[in-house]
Amino acid sequence: MTTATAKAPVITGLGVVAPTGIGAEAHWSAVLEGRPAIGRISRFDPSAYPVRLAGEVPGFVAKEQVPSRLIQQTDRWTHLGLSAAEAAIDDADVNPAELPEYELAVVTSSSSGGTEFGQHEMENLYQHNPEWVGAYQSIAWFYAATTGQVSIRHGLRGPCGVICTEQAGGLDAIGQARRLIRTGSRLVVTGGTDASLCPYGLTAQLSTGSLSTVQDPARAYLPFDSEASGYLPGEGGAMLIVESAEAAEARGARKIYGRVLGYAAGFDPPPRSAGGTPWPPSAAGPDSPGSERPPALRRTIAAALADAGLEPGAVDVVFADALGVPSADLIEAEALAGIFGPRGVPVTAPKTLTGRLYGGGAPLDVATALLALRDQVIPHTVGPTAPAPGHEIDLVLGEPRHQELRTALVVARGHGGFNAALVLGRAD
Template sequence: MTAAVVTGIGVLAPTGVGVEDYWSAALDGRTGIGPVTRFDASGYPARLAGEVTGFEAGEHLSKRLLPQTDRMTRMALVASDWALADAGVDPRERTDFDMGVVTASSSGGFEFGQRELAKLWSHGPDHVSAYQSFAWFYAVNTGQISIRHGMRGRNGVLVTEQAGGLDAVGQARRQIRDGVGLVVSGGVDGSLCPWGWVAQLSNTRLSHHDDPRRAYLPFDADASGYVPGEGGAILVIENGEQARSRGVGYGEIAGYASTFDAGPGADGEPGLRRALTLALADAGIDSSEVDVVFADGAGVPELDLAEARAINDVFGRGGVPVTVPKTATGRLYSGGAALDLAAALLTIRHGVIPPTVNVSGPAPGYDLDLVTGAARRLSVRTAVVLARGYGGFNAAMVLRAW
């Protein structure tokens, strides 16, 4: 069966703009979480976020694009440019229908939408931008990347919140196996505006701590929610023969599976363990072959316990190193799992696991070999990334050295 190989990565994260800056911060354990600066959050119960700093869209995109795009779309466009450059791909040299785009989305362009709705309420419909018709839409990142690079093949969007980054890349792998030559995939998200903030608060899982070092602590005894953020990663995925002929490739997408939890009040265990076992079976490997797990790390005690049980059921208690590097960035919604994929691929390439910052160790009862304090040197050939989305979405992906 045709291998799907990641050949390029583009990253914009609260801890770094670009792969090099992000990876350096991840290994050093530097955090990008702090007080919200993009709007006045003092009146809200949650006041911390992972904001992308040092990014000026006008330095990378034309003036024509800026009025018609939300901040998250600008970041996605630049990340796709960087990912293609990293892969050594010039789309103009390829057949347009042999290239596709599949991204994940959670909120769409909320910041753009809030601004235009404010114009509607205060000045009337004549003052609303015509670009509002699509700039807010869930599929806008896919559409704008497709237009920018002339990618007219199979395009799509997956809306499964934090699980979306894995689901989008899983769909991209299907397209590669069906004969598409190249797919741009992953996720970049961001809705750090009052409208988006209220929507995020509605799930009741946001941390209300004001200390960035104690706000987001998955698997910790003091876990009390998570910190939201913006950013993510865009990946270039090609078929294995094509990647090998060019001598490129971070790693192969060897296995993938998704499941859905039963509804509230229904019997049955959460679906994360089943997604994990199905992904391993899809990759054709045993759990003993996995070198590291990048956990979802909800930061909510009951969800952390459910994830720890799933990991221990499959790998044994303390049977595999586990890390949650997103404690430095916050949960990035549809961009979060895509950024974890980037981190896992960089771990495979460099042989070092980034730490779970701010967490001193797993609380009693979790029984995880959690990587904390400092990065851990380890030869890694196979990594698993786990993700869960609000509403019952579960996904697992197996990455293998190429």
């Protein structure tokens, strides 16, 4: 192990609240079994909407996970985040009260904020009058609400923040956690959750034009497949405990899932926007003009590898963003083939089991990648059966693949042009 690797921040706790299960091990078991968690939306009647399928967290009862007073003050997205954060802290076997409170930080990712809470309050406004709108509307919808509530509940009074870059935000939050560790923070609670499966939230998501309207759960979300038609939404996510290696050793951390070796972020301005650059015709379709500048994703991945001090050949598995939109899938496949060579590294996308979780999606991918490094197995991608032409990637299908894993690359992209890449190293 190099000196830089030994000093890299370590991840010592995982908290998962996902459609595949509550708890890291429950989630991991579902992933290895390839057990889909996509079904008809049950939180409201979706029959009037073109998208009726999603990944919902099963069996989550807020009053069993969150103090009763907070249930009335916060959105389901925050309930899930509080539960995941507590599970991560417990998993790390750390007692924040025993550590210097100003050296303990919180950074989460957020995509849509408290949409369900906000919807109900807006209904009170237009169906009744302003007196029906509760005072907590001013904070429950706010994208920093989960960060604030986690900080308050556990006495984490160091630097706190929130990253709002949609699906890419989970990696950006972990990247910020690493910066905080480097500048003196001892421990950071990071990651993210999302819960926008309500009419207001789904309507907002439909505006992207990227959601699949296929009604068969087994064929609706097929990234890198010739029948790809978009993605399905989901709720939940994961929270992680990131510590400096020295702090983890000093407190006698009982386990280390992995190390944060490298991180980078990039941005592609939306096509036809002010200063934006359209995607190349090969990726964007015949109606889009060409571009002199390729998409930023490949540069972002290369920058993350450089930040980790690794050559492409040192990466053993890629957890792909896997949007499920043909043009975006081709961009990602070309970026991976350009860096690692055609079919040069195993690629997987377990998110087909859950749908895309927006602010919670990338943290869940990171948790899954860490469990893969721990158990030396690559989970397979459920759903795709016929790879789309031009996708020169080694997509792991059919069953998990057992092989030696030292490092994993997690890729994430957010609506609007955000993209990020994170390199993880095995604990030892």
